[in-house]
Amino acid sequence: AKSYSDIKNYADSSEFFIKANNANNNLLKNYDFKIEENTFKIIKEKFNDYKFEDTIQNFEPEIIFILGLPRSGTTLTHQIVSSHSKVFGAGEINIINEKINTYYQENNFGEENEDLGVIYLDELERIYENEDIKSYERFCDKLPFNYMNIGVIKKIFPNSKIIHLKRNPIDVCFSIYSLYFVSHPWSYDMNLISKFYKEYQSLMEYWSNSFNDIYELQYEDLVKDNNKEIKKLLEYCELDYEDKCINYVEN
Numbered sequence: 001a002k003s004y005s006d007i008k009n010y011a012d013s014s015e016f017f018i019k020a021n022n023a024n025n026n027l028l029k030n031y032d033f034k035i036e037e038n039t040f041k042i043i044k045e046k047f048n049d050y051k052f053e054d055t056i057q058n059f060e061p062e063i064i065f066i067l068g069l070p071r072s073g074t075t076l077t078h079q080i081v082s083s084h085s086k087v088f089g090a091g092e093i094n095i096i097n098e099k100i101n102t103y104y105q106e107n108n109f110g111e112e113n114e115d116l117g118v119i120y121l122d123e124l125e126r127i128y129e130n131e132d133i134k135s136y137e138r139f140c141d142k143l144p145f146n147y148m149n150i151g152v153i154k155k156i157f158p159n160s161k162i163i164h165l166k167r168n169p170i171d172v173c174f175s176i177y178s179l180y181f182v183s184h185p186w187s188y189d190m191n192l193i194s195k196f197y198k199e200y201q202s203l204m205e206y207w208s209n210s211f212n213d214i215y216e217l218q219y220e221d222l223v224k225d226n227n228k229e230i231k232k233l234l235e236y237c238e239l240d241y242e243d244k245c246i247n248y249v250e251n
Contacts, residue, residue: 001178017178021188024180031185033192039148040199044206047151063157064237066142067150068165069200070184071175073219077165078142080230081237083244083251088128088136092143095123100149117156138237147200150207150214161237162211164204167219173197 001016064081066074082089099116124139133139144165146153153160173193176184186192208214215236222229230245244250 005178020180021177024185024188028185028188033186033195036186036196037199040203043148043151043203047210050151050155062138062159062161063153064138064140064161064163065146065153066140066163066165067146068144069147069167069172069176069197070144070181071179072144072165072167072172073217073222074142074144074165076219076222077163077217077233078140079251080233080245080248081163081239082140083248084234084239084242085244086137086239087140087237088131088133088138089140089142089251090124090128091141093120093124093127093141094143095120096149096152097143097145100152116152120156138239147204147207151210154211161215162213163215163217163233163236165217165219169197 001013001020004010004013004016064087066077066081068074078089078091081087096116099119125133147164150162153162173190176187176193177190179187181187186196208216215233217229217233227246231241234241234245
């Protein structure tokens with residue numbers, strides 16, 4: 001499918017994308033999309049009554065989280081931001097995501113979550129023990145699915161910067177469909193991708209109503225007017241302008 005797409009033979013390309021995804025669908029056993037719907041529901045319920053304004057950050061340094069659906073431009077944005085001399089690009093750090101599922105399963109979103117900030121930073125130092133990461137003022141974490149964890153992130157790192165990548169719905173959904181995501185069985189069916197997109201969209205609206213400091217970055221704008229959007233992005237991150245961010249391809 002990819003080969004046909006590269007030579008602009010979209011009819012044959014589509015045929016093989018469909019065959020491949022149908023084959024993956026046929027291998028699934030006992031998958032129910034209600035699992036995804038329930039997860040989104042639980043996330044909202046857990047944070048309905050939480051007072052984020054009472055949270056004080058006790059951790060340094062400041063973290064920049066880049067998130068959004070897969071294929072939305074998170075990698076490009078990470079390359080841009082991590083080109084800055086004060087930012088260490090840590091890539092996709094799955095620490096919060098790994099720990100968070102147990103918290104959502106509990107009846108109360110309690111004080112045990114306070115330790116997650118310490119765990120996160122300790123693990124970051126362990127992963128990059130051979131890097132002089134303490135010489136940087138900020139870390140950049142670009143795990144796309146952290147958009148599900150924004151509530152937890154703002155609880156443990158209230159001073160963090162959150163950059164949400166948005167992309168044309170049809171483009172991002174087809175891009176997801178055209179790649180093999182082992183851990184996302186919903187990505188093998190366009191109807192399920194559409195449902196998942198709506199759940200994601202609803203959750204991001206929920207977070208936007210909870211916080212007024214999430215930076216919404218449109219992928220198409222970033223590509224169309226690179227210099228303008230990068231300058232706005234650096235301003236949001238409270239970083240001085242550097243040419244290296246414009247010349248991110250050298251990073």
